[in-house]
Amino acid sequence: MVALATIATHDRSGRFPMVNRSPGIALGTGAGSVRSAPMNGNQPDGAVWLEDYRRRLDDLRERAERAQAEIDGLTATVTSPDGAVSATVDRTGALSGLVLGPTAEALGRERLAALVVSTTASASAEVTRRATEALGPLLNR
Numbered sequence: 657m658v659a660l661a662t663i664a665t666h667d668r669s670g671r672f673p674m675v676n677r678s679p680g681i682a683l684g685t686g687a688g689s690v691r692s693a694p695m696n697g698n699q700p701d702g703a704v705w706l707e708d709y710r711r712r713l714d715d716l717r718e719r720a721e722r723a724q725a726e727i728d729g730l731t732a733t734v735t736s737p738d739g740a741v742s743a744t745v746d747r748t749g750a751l752s753g754l755v756l757g758p759t760a761e762a763l764g765r766e767r768l769a770a771l772v773v774s775t776t777a778s779a780s781a782e783v784t785r786r787a788t789e790a791l792g793p794l795l796n797r
Contacts, residue, residue: 749780
């Protein structure tokens with residue numbers, strides 16, 4: 657017995673539900689019978705969709721793991737143009753190292769403090785740029 661099966665499917669992005677009405681194979685008879693998904697070769701369309709969905713999830717998980725591993729190890733070090741300050745930040749942008757060069761002694765305390773802050777901010781911006789770059793493959797960029 658050939659019947660119409662109604663199947664909810666999604667487009668390639670998995671976001672927009674669509675209804676597919678196509679010939680299927682009825683499993684049983686009468687008003688309460690269950691219908692299978694239309695056949696595509698030897699596999700029902702639902703099984704093909706599920707296999708593709710699992711494959712895409714596996715790929716996404718692998719890309720996420722690679723991005724996370726890259727981000728976990730991120731640090732950035734920036735040195736001020738005059739060489740007075742070198743600031744290193746971790747992946748969160750927190751200051752993890754500070755080196756004051758010989759020219760730092762000649763600077764006043766206010767100028768040195770401002771240079772530490774601006775050099776640390778530059779290092780933090782660099783680590784953010786690298787983290788964004790690491791996420792690119794995950795976001796299909």
